[in-house]
Amino acid sequence: MRVSHSFSADFDDPNLVSTAGLLPVMGLAEDAGLHELLADRVSVPGPAGANAAVKIPALVAGMVAGADSISDMGLLRHGGMGRLFTAGRAPTTLGTHLRAYTFGHVRQLDAVSSRLLANLADRVPGLVAGADQVAYLDVDDTIRQTHGYAKQGTGYGYSGVRGLNAQLATLSTPTVAPVIAATRLRRGSAASAHGAPRLIAEAVATAQKAGATGTITVRADSAYYNRDVVAAARTGGARFSITARMDPAVTAAISRIPEEDWVGIEYPQAIFDEQEGRWISDAEVAEIPYTAFTSRRKAEHVTARLIVRRVKRLNPAGAPVGQDELLTAYRHHAVFTDSSLGMLEAEASHRDHAIVEQVIADLKNGPLAHLPSGVFTANAAWLVCAAMAFNLTRAAGVIASKRHARARTATIRAQLIQVPARIANHARKWRLHLPTAWPWQSAWESLFDRAHATATAIA
Structure with a gap:
């Protein structure tokens, strides 16, 4: 041209x-x-x-x-x-x-946003199509970098970047793109799970107003693996699917899985394994009953399923010190969930948690390119x-x-x-x-x- x-x-x-x-x-x-x-x-x-x-x-x-x-x-x-x-x-x-x-006025604005989404879902039925059967609430947070020291609330978070922390919960179904059910801005130094139970409770309520009358599953990564997050999901009538931290109790549970229980799985599209730093197209999956949060009083223990995906390590010498031969040969990714889906379906469903990351990327390419005020x-x-x-x-x-x-x-x-x-x-x-x-x-x-x-x- x-x-x-x-x-x-x-x-x-x-x-x-x-x-x-x-x-x-x-x-x-x-x-x-x-x-x-x-x-x-x-x-x-x-x-x-x-x-x-x-x-x-x-x-x-x-x-x-x-x-x-x-x-x-x-x-x-x-x-x-x-x-x-x-x-x-x-x-x-x-x-x-x-x-x-x-802060009170921002909460008033949150109420408007929640009701606006419900009204949009009522007027545009395809917006949350299928939510009367299955819906997912994905929770995650991101650091929005700031420059200078004039902005209130800035700090260094888990990424080592100075900024403010934006927490989001997105609502999606298997057939439609996500919408945003709830948001919260926190101090830059806030832990990922800080305030998450309240955000989840509000997001579940908003999802139900928007037509999510079927099964709702709250998905989150290991930063949200705690009893209060699980309790918030269950109190709202939702299920949960949360990446489990590889603490000694989870590692011990994985080591108890019989070798014959592992089932091979091939991915139609390769997925990127961040810890291995490579694309993988196959893995093995198994599950075992597991009781989490046993350091709390007995009434607060949660028993559900631990679904584990394992991938062979390219460099077994890089495995954490103290693990047995089985755990050295493989890298494991565990999901703690009360999902009613079959094992392979539940594992695949949890991997779709990346949906919220796409929304965050969209926002950063738009209005969240900056947080404009001091x-x-x-x-x-x-x-x-x-x-x-x-x-x-x-x-x-x-x-x-x-x-x-x-x-x-x-x-x-x-x-x-x-x-x-x-x-x-x-x-x-x-x-x-x-x-x-x-x-x-x-x-x-x-x-x-x-x-x-x-x-x-x-x-």
């Missing part, structure tokens, strides 16, 4: 917009009751905290469109955006609003807005097409949201003129028609 002519450029058209896809997406947000939920449940005092029902949707819209900082919210104020939307606010106003939040509670509110923006984008993808239903948010943004358009008025009716031969025209029209039908019904 080559430049065809010599051009000049002028920023002089007041009727152009670069993000025409925001129109149907924010129409979907209105249909799901975002503004009413904010008006009813978020009450931040003072002039800076006023009008949350206007300012929070503006922040969410900016994130849907690709904003990853407060200053990026200026993309909502170009060209004809004032004709597409009312009550726009300057980026500085939105930043001031977030800085007025306390005020901790402002960043906590920003994280909740990011979750709402993610869920809205996911719902838009489900409406648009089967392909977009499972696409990354960056793909949905590029193909359905960041679509240029010119606004025109014909016979007292507003109309958008979009590019001819847009490759994703059909998907965009499906999304737009759904929002337009909703607006007509409301009118």
Whole structure:
């Protein structure tokens, strides 16, 4: 492709917009009751905290469109955006609003996010399709790096990086892409499992409101292997599938598994073994009953299944000191679970825990590229807005097409949201003129028609 002519450029058209896809997406947000939920449940005092029902949707819209900082919210104020939307606010106003939040106000925003997801699931049935049978809540956390020492709450966490710690619980089913059921921002030095029982309890409740009336399984890695996490899952009526730490009790249980119990398993697609530093395509799996957390009082012991996957070590000499010959020859990965699935199905299901890592990567490629404020509670509110923006984008993808239903948010943004358009008025009716031969025209029209039908019904 080559430049065809010599051009000049002028920023002089007041009727152009670069993000025409925001129109149907924010129409979907209105249909799901975002503004009413904010008006009813978020009450931040003072002039800076006023009008949350206007300012929070503006922040969410900016994130849907690709904003990853407060200053990026200026993309909502170009060209004809004032004709597409009312009550726009300057980026500085939105930043001031977030800085007025306390922890209690962030919790109010959490309640809005939970109910918004439930309303979206009700209006977009495919969003959590199959959750009435089987659903998974994946819990994990990530360090969002910060620079300088002005931000409140920063510290050095398990990764050795200075920043803030964002904890997430995602809701998914075997047939649909994940949405975010709960979030929490913690200090950078927080342990992974800190506050996890409460997050899990809220995520399970949100999942049930969103239609997850079947079996819910909470999946997590070894950082969450503790009795309180298991208790939170069980109290909410969910099952659990958690990577067990290789402590002496677990190691002893593995050594008791008879050699004839190990069953070979081949992976359709190779998986990367981080500890071995290589791709593996086969392994062996076995299980044994196991009682965990025996250092606590007897009433708090938990008896379930220990499902173990073993892979031959390339370098047995690198095995931990003190292990017997069996454990030296293999590297073991144990999962503590009360799943009702068969052994191989339960092991494969747990490996799908990587879903939450994909969501974290999506967020870091979008609104969590930065935590933009020096005020901790402002960043906590920003994280909740990011979750709402993610869920809205996911719902838009489900409406648009089967392909977009499972696409990354960056793909949905590029193909359905960041679509240029010119606004025109014909016979007292507003109309958008979009590019001819847009490759994703059909998907965009499906999304737009759904929002337009909703607006007509409301009118």
